[in-house]
Amino acid sequence: MKRINRNYKVRNFHQAKWDEPIIFELSKKGERGVLVPQAEEKIVALVGDGVSKIPQGMFRKELPKLPEISQPRVLRHYMRLSQMTLGADVNVEIGQGTCTVKYSPKVNEQLGKMPEMTEVHPLQHESTVQGILEIMYKTELCMREISGMDRFTFQPGGGSQAIMTMAAVVRAYHKANGNADKKDEIITTIYSHPSDAAAPALMGYKIIYIHPDENGYPDFEAFKEAVSERTAAFIVANPEDTGVYNKRVQEFTRMVHEKGGLCCYDQANANGLLGVTRAREAGFDMCHFNLHKTFSTPHGCGGPATGAMGVTKQLEKFMPAPLIDFDGEKYFLNEDITNNPYTIGKVRAFNGVAPVVMKTYAWIMNLGAEGLYEAAKIAVLNNNYLFKKLMALDCVDAPYIKGKQRIEQVRYTLEKLTEDTGIKTEDIQRRMMDFGMHYWCSHHPYYVPEPMTLEPTETPSKEDLDEYIATLEHIFKEAYETPEKFKNAPYCSSCHRVDESGMDDPNEWAISWRSYLKKSIAE
Amino acid sequence: MSIQGFKSHPYIPNSVLEVQQEMLKEIGLNSLEELHAEVPEEIKLKENMNFPKPFKSEYALKRHVEGLLKKNKTCNDNISFLGAGCWQHYVPAICDEINSRGEFLTAYGGEPYNDFGRFQSLFEYQSLVAELVDMDVVNVPTMDGAQAAATAIRMAGRITGRNEILVPKAMDEEKHLIIKNYCEPDLTLIKVDYDMKTGQLDLEDLKKKISEKTAAVFFENPSFLGFIEEHGQEISDIAHDVGALSVVGVDPSSLGVLTPPSGYGADIISGDLQPLGMHMNYGGGQSGFMATRDEEKFVMEFPSRLFGIAPTSAEGEYGFGDVAYDRTSFGHHRHEGKEYVGTQTALWGITAGVYLATMGPAGMFELGQTIMQKSQYAIKRLNEIKGVKGSLFDAVNFKEFIVNFDGTKKTVKEINRMLRERNIFGGKDLTKDFPELGESALYCVTEVHMKEDIDKLIVAIEECVKA
Numbered sequence: 001m002k003r004i005n006r007n008y009k010v011r012n013f014h015q016a017k018w019d020e021p022i023i024f025e026l027s028k029k030g031e032r033g034v035l036v037p038q039a040e041e042k043i044v045a046l047v048g049d050g051v052s053k054i055p056q057g058m059f060r061k062e063l064p065k066l067p068e069i070s071q072p073r074v075l076r077h078y079m080r081l082s083q084m085t086l087g088a089d090v091n092v093e094i095g096q097g098t099c100t101v102k103y104s105p106k107v108n109e110q111l112g113k114m115p116e117m118t119e120v121h122p123l124q125h126e127s128t129v130q131g132i133l134e135i136m137y138k139t140e141l142c143m144r145e146i147s148g149m150d151r152f153t154f155q156p157g158g159g160s161q162a163i164m165t166m167a168a169v170v171r172a173y174h175k176a177n178g179n180a181d182k183k184d185e186i187i188t189t190i191y192s193h194p195s196d197a198a199a200p201a202l203m204g205y206k207i208i209y210i211h212p213d214e215n216g217y218p219d220f221e222a223f224k225e226a227v228s229e230r231t232a233a234f235i236v237a238n239p240e241d242t243g244v245y246n247k248r249v250q251e252f253t254r255m256v257h258e259k260g261g262l263c264c265y266d267q268a269n270a271n272g273l274l275g276v277t278r279a280r281e282a283g284f285d286m287c288h289f290n291l292h293k294t295f296s297t298p299h300g301c302g303g304p305a306t307g308a309m310g311v312t313k314q315l316e317k318f319m320p321a322p323l324i325d326f327d328g329e330k331y332f333l334n335e336d337i338t339n340n341p342y343t344i345g346k347v348r349a350f351n352g353v354a355p356v357v358m359k360t361y362a363w364i365m366n367l368g369a370e371g372l373y374e375a376a377k378i379a380v381l382n383n384n385y386l387f388k389k390l391m392a393l394d395c396v397d398a399p400y401i402k403g404k405q406r407i408e409q410v411r412y413t414l415e416k417l418t419e420d421t422g423i424k425t426e427d428i429q430r431r432m433m434d435f436g437m438h439y440w441c442s443h444h445p446y447y448v449p450e451p452m453t454l455e456p457t458e459t460p461s462k463e464d465l466d467e468y469i470a471t472l473e474h475i476f477k478e479a480y481e482t483p484e485k486f487k488n489a490p491y492c493s494s495c496h497r498v499d500e501s502g503m504d505d506p507n508e509w510a511i512s513w514r515s516y517l518k519k520s521i522a523e
Numbered sequence: 524m525s526i527q528g529f530k531s532h533p534y535i536p537n538s539v540l541e542v543q544q545e546m547l548k549e550i551g552l553n554s555l556e557e558l559h560a561e562v563p564e565e566i567k568l569k570e571n572m573n574f575p576k577p578f579k580s581e582y583a584l585k586r587h588v589e590g591l592l593k594k595n596k597t598c599n600d601n602i603s604f605l606g607a608g609c610w611q612h613y614v615p616a617i618c619d620e621i622n623s624r625g626e627f628l629t630a631y632g633g634e635p636y637n638d639f640g641r642f643q644s645l646f647e648y649q650s651l652v653a654e655l656v657d658m659d660v661v662n663v664p665t666m667d668g669a670q671a672a673a674t675a676i677r678m679a680g681r682i683t684g685r686n687e688i689l690v691p692k693a694m695d696e697e698k699h700l701i702i703k704n705y706c707e708p709d710l711t712l713i714k715v716d717y718d719m720k721t722g723q724l725d726l727e728d729l730k731k732k733i734s735e736k737t738a739a740v741f742f743e744n745p746s747f748l749g750f751i752e753e754h755g756q757e758i759s760d761i762a763h764d765v766g767a768l769s770v771v772g773v774d775p776s777s778l779g780v781l782t783p784p785s786g787y788g789a790d791i792i793s794g795d796l797q798p799l800g801m802h803m804n805y806g807g808g809q810s811g812f813m814a815t816r817d818e819e820k821f822v823m824e825f826p827s828r829l830f831g832i833a834p835t836s837a838e839g840e841y842g843f844g845d846v847a848y849d850r851t852s853f854g855h856h857r858h859e860g861k862e863y864v865g866t867q868t869a870l871w872g873i874t875a876g877v878y879l880a881t882m883g884p885a886g887m888f889e890l891g892q893t894i895m896q897k898s899q900y901a902i903k904r905l906n907e908i909k910g911v912k913g914s915l916f917d918a919v920n921f922k923e924f925i926v927n928f929d930g931t932k933k934t935v936k937e938i939n940r941m942l943r944e945r946n947i948f949g950g951k952d953l954t955k956d957f958p959e960l961g962e963s964a965l966y967c968v969t970e971v972h973m974k975e976d977i978d979k980l981i982v983a984i985e986e987c988v989k990a
Contacts, residue, residue, distance in 0.1 A: 015639075022832075022841065023647045023880050033881030034615045036889040039896035040974045046903060050895035051780050053919045055753040058744075060782050063884035065654045074880050075617055078873075081640035082624040086633055089625035096632050103534055104629055107581050113619075116592040121605040122806030123951050124596070125943060131594030132805050145572045157666035160865025168704055198852030198863035202677075204708045207858040245561040276559050281566040292866065296534075299631035300622075300870030301641045302663070304807060320704075345700030349608055349667040349795075350806025358588070366584045368577030370529035377555040378537045384558065385546045405561050433636040440632055445855045461536035462546060488836050494639035496835040498842035506819040509831045509846045513650035515659040515817050516832050 009470035013436035014492040016083035023077060024513050027067035033074045065514075084494035086438055088299070092464040094386070095432065095439035097409045097453025098193070098241045100271045100293035105366070108297070108359040117358060122350035126332050132354055133331035137324045139308075139361040146372070147267070147287050148280025149310030154291075154352040155320045159268050160195035161347060162288035162307025163235065165320060166264040167200035168344040169286060169311065170233040172318040173262060176342055183232035183261065189218045191240035191411075194443055196266050205232060216244040216400025223252060231261040238282070239269050241443070241453065242399070243383065243406030253283030262286065262315075270294045271457060272380045272408035275373035279310070286311045297359040306356040317342040324351070375458045380407055382456040382465060389469045390454075395420065395476050399448055409455035411448050418450045423479040425450040427486040431478070434492040435471045529577065598803065602976045603948040606923045606967025607747070608668070608695055609806055610798050612776065613971050615881050618800035622874045635843050642843035645869060646830045648876035652812055655778045655879065655887070656792050657785045659817035662827040664810045664872040668795025669698040671811025672741065672772050673705035675793040677862060678813075678824040679739035679768040680710050687736040691724055693717040695747045696956040710738065719959070722750040722916035722925075724758060733765055739791075743772035744784060748957075748965065749923030750916050751781065759788025775799055775812075775875075776969075777921045779887030780895065791815050800878030801871050810871035823850055826862035890970055894922050897977065898968040904981045910988055915963055922969060926950060928962040931988045935964045941987040947980055 039050070051059060069077075093101040111117065120129060136154060143152040156162035167186065174183040186205040188196045190212070197207045208226050213219040218236070227234075234256045239245040246252070253263040265279045265287035271294045279287035291297050292305035299305070311319060321338035324331060333351070337343050367375060387410050390396045395417035398410050414425050425441045432439040442451035456465060478485055488497055502508030510516035532538045537546065547553065559567070578584040598611050605611070621627065627641065635642045649661040665671045676688050688706070690699065692714040703712055713732055716725040724742055733740065740762040744752040752758070759769035770791045771784035776798035784792045792814040801808030815821035822829070828845055835842035845851075852860035882890065902924055905913030910930030914920055928938055939949040950964035957963065968977065 019840075020643070022643070022650070023876075024650065032883050032885055033617070034886060036882070036886050036893060037613060037970045037973070038889070039893050039900070043896055043900040043974050047896050047899040050892050050899055053895070053899070054780065055751055055919055057756065057787065058751055058753060058782050060778065060780055060786075063888055064657070064778060064783075066651060066879055066882070066884045066887065068883045068885070069880055071617060071881065074877065075620065077880070078617075078621045078644065078877055079624070081644045082621065082626040083640065084643070085626040085630045085640035086637040087626040087629035088631070089629045091637075093629075099631055101629070101631055105534060105581075107585055109623070109628070111585065111588050111592065113623075114589065114592050115597045115599050116595040118802035118804055119597040119599045119611075120595050120805040121598055121603055121611065121803050121948065122609050123605045123607060124598075124603075124948055125939070128596040128601075128943070128948070129805065131591045134594065135588075135591055142574065145574060157670075157868065158866035160863050161666060161670075164705075164863065171707070193865075194852045194857045194860070195863045195865050197858035198860055201858035202705075202862050247561060247563050250563075250566065273559075273562070275568060275572050277562050277566045277568060281568075290866070298628045299866070300868075301627055301630045301638070301645070301873060302632070302869035303666075303867045304810070304871060305866040345704045346669075346697050347701060347704060349669055349697065349701070349809045353807035354805035355807050358592070362584060362588050365575065365587065366578055366581075367529065367532065367534070369571040369574040371532055371535075371577050372574075373571065374529045374532060374535055374538050377558055378535050378543070380558045381543065381546055381550075381555065382537060384550050388550045401561075405558065407559075407561065429634060430636055433634075438633050438637045443853065458535045458537070462542050464536075490636045493636040495635055495840055495842050496837040498635055498844050499834045499836065500844045502833060503831055503844050503846050503848070506817075506822065509822070511649060511660045511817065511822070511829045511831050511846055512653035513647070513832075514653055518659075 010435050010474045015494050017494045018080040018084065020077060020080045022513055024067050026069050026073055026077060029068055031068045031070045033069055033071045091436055091438055092460055092468050093438060094454050094456045094460060094468045095437060097440055097455040098268065100455060100457055101299060102296050102457040102459040104296050104298040105363065108362045111362055112355040112359060117355055130331055133324055135358050135361045137326050137331050139357050140324065142364050143289065143308050143310055146274060147310050148278040149287060150313040151316045151319060151323060152308050152310040153319050153323060154306055154308050154357050155348045156307035156309050157348045157353060158303055158305040159288060159290040159307045160199055162309040163195050163266060164199035164202065165309050165347045166235065166286045166288065167203040167205065169315055169318045170262050171203055172342060172344050173315060174232055182229060185230045186232055187226050187234045189236055189240060190447055191242050192237040192266055193268055196235045200235060216242050217246050220248060227255050227259055229259055231256055231259050233262040233264055235264040235266060237266040237269050239407040241411055243408060243410040244400050245407050249282045268293060269408050272376050274376040275369060276376055285315060291356050291360045295360040296363045297356045304353045304356060306353050318344055320344055320347045378458040382458065382460060383408060383410065386454060386456055386465055386469065393473060393476060409453060411442060412452045413448050414450040414452055417476060417479055421479045421483050423483055423486050425452055428475055430497060431475050431486055431489040432471065433490040437468060437471050601946045601948055602979060604950050604966045604968065604980065605948050607951040607965050609803050609809065610967060610969060611803060611971055612798050612969050614800050614802055615878065617881055618874050618877050621877045622870055627870060627873055642830055644873045644876055646832055646843050648872045649830060651876050651879040653814065655775055656814045657783045658792060658814035660822055661812055661814045662825050662829055664796060664812055664868045665827055666811060666867050667809035668793065668811045669701035671793035671813050672698065673702040674826060674862060675770045675791040675813050676702060676706060676710065676739055676741055678791060679770055681824050682820055683738040683766065683768060685736050685738035686710050688712050688738055689715050689729065689732055689740045691715055691717060691742050691746065693722055693746055693748050694743060721918045722746060722748055723753060723918065726754060726757060729761055733761060735765055737765055737767040739768040739770045741770045745774055745777055745921040748925055749920045750918035751921055755784065755787030763788065777891055780891030796871055796875040799875035801874060810868035823847060824861055826851060827864055893970045897972050898922055898924060901968045901977045904977060908985055908988060911984060915960060923965055923967045925960060925963045926966050933988065935962050938987050941990060942983055945983045947983050
């Protein structure tokens, strides 16, 4: 047999396609997937069937119309669906900019499956949960060191909830100072995450957006004008989603402080800054880290996650309760916060997602200070390597700070490609899948025209980066030579181009199988 | 001292020095230090952060973390009667198998072309929960049950344009705090009293407090204190009579035997998915859902993603996508979107789908039945102990119930300490949040409790009471 030539640049890929029915279509009357532990005979003898006692009108007369499926068929169904999902364990995950999708070590998953992690109830007595409390406490110490903040909570269940928590602390702080009525505006930037605007808006604030100047930095003059006695807080990412780092960040935070406002750092893009610079030195009063991003606990299709939220000493009393402390002998849930009148109360059940905190701890302990620094440096190296190679292509550009470095990611524009060929960024997205690659455009609205946001992190090797670049290059070439190819792409994915025309139409949208059945019969 | 990196780390392929040099050369730099030219010198760290030295092998790391975790005592090695928002249920092995799959575990924001399986399984999750609650619309999961309740309440506020919410006094204080934080300053929560004898919502108090300002009446069934709320329809009617919505929090593990709230007038249902295939994880298994009828005025108020089924360019193929995407803060309107959306608990949604598909209708009925039988057995036996009231309220319970120790002259704290010495975790102490109930604790009995476990509890409490 001839040895296979591996010199090709793009991958010969085809995703699994199982033509797998919707789970309800697999139902076979009488089949079942698992047997439930029954009450023993002596229990039944004493209490009877248990359900006859259910009050009038509260007994379910008709069983839920769940499918009836044997266990091997359920397993096969979900295994097939998993094969039709392109996780970061499968592809060179560079294409999900702003989300820092990096390698999640398998040893951490194994640790997360220990019964000492999974079979622990959050209301167990402190003496029985010393292990997890110690891990949470020590992870907090790491977060403090990485950010310069004085206290952290792991309660928020993700970055957006952490941003909401920061906004709630802002509200509580100004209320405590008797300024709640006067301080009603929050300033953010258009290149910060949408939740940096949406979450404080939910907390009752008027949102003011700062647009970028010609270099992509938040416009300083516009900012100066926006900051006033009404400014409750400034919530910002730095670097923003463009990958541009605001060098004058200290001036921004100083100006807000001069007017009595607080500064909140959205550190969703912290990966390229670990051990390089911190929230405290830049003048922030609060910050958050997405543990599933920066600290590699996996993304899980969109959670469970954790938004570790930290504050300076002056804001500690406003934190959600309880915090975790150590008295020299034992770790404990400190109720001082719960019992003070300033706390915002709670934002998530119990103490947040403990396994995510544990995996963060394991990741940090496996890297140490040197490793975190290395991760940041290599992430930035990878990003700038990718940046350099892509900017060498005619049809790719990236607005702002020409010739200078970006931190963790870059928001590119394919405007020229679109002008030349009519092929849009969404078309590239679909075609990338034909080569086993994931590609994300950007958050809406597209302030950068025809955006492409790539964030390599420290995970891919040089070969991986080269493969991603080669694939993009191949597709751009196709756009010029055979644009018609994009119309129906992808061809090698589990599914073809989705017709989304009915997604906004109440008569057509179907958010569950039963709803689909009703509407398709109505057709 | 200059900051040092860690060469050739297994998680960082390009930490190999030669590769670094080659890449640096490509971008015209000499060293890694030059990579952060955009960060001002005055805010750069000048030394390594102060952390313990990293472990030198994966094995050493594993030993260390295992060692820490082993300090925890589990509900497997002890008998636990803790519930109160996080419940010990049996997790079928197939649930663990699926949520451990690397594809699901490490996927995130792909389109249906990348993540077809993620879209289909979340659509199916929505569809399976829809059958359980007998509603047509269910969202991709939220953070937890409390967040789901808070969002359901926010939705009601937006739909009615009103700003008062009536909530039961007999609710979890933590959940109340979460909802309060989420709803301020727009909505005011007003507590409705409960009947001291039965725990049921005090309908007279409800009628007194409801008004044209009421956006929603929120109640739970089964309630936080475990009893089945008998007057669901009456409560919904009282709400509807003034133009308010009926919003009901529900424990999904009860819905094989209990009428879903849609059967007694609920407009929005919320709940926690944790009972459906998630381990307790020290409270990390929580995940919320909301459900409504398929009406535009409800659908358009969901802040979270809703996956819908759609045709594709190939006949004979289903595709999936976001329904009314611009509702969300991911859409074009950002802060004008409904609330906000970000990473929540999607993997638990997929897992809940696996659970419901595995259990099927028979499994869900048997689950509800066995929980009712076992908890009724526990109540009966507890009532036999002098000074102990097995269930304080004169009502039918599901899964949880109040055990009162007033007649024993012992505090819940003392009893729980003595039980712990016998490898039993007693129920949640209610004395702080419900002082009016005396020395009471909330006990939880599920399908995992065998007769043997309950009998051990009885013997242990008898000993504690006598001690």
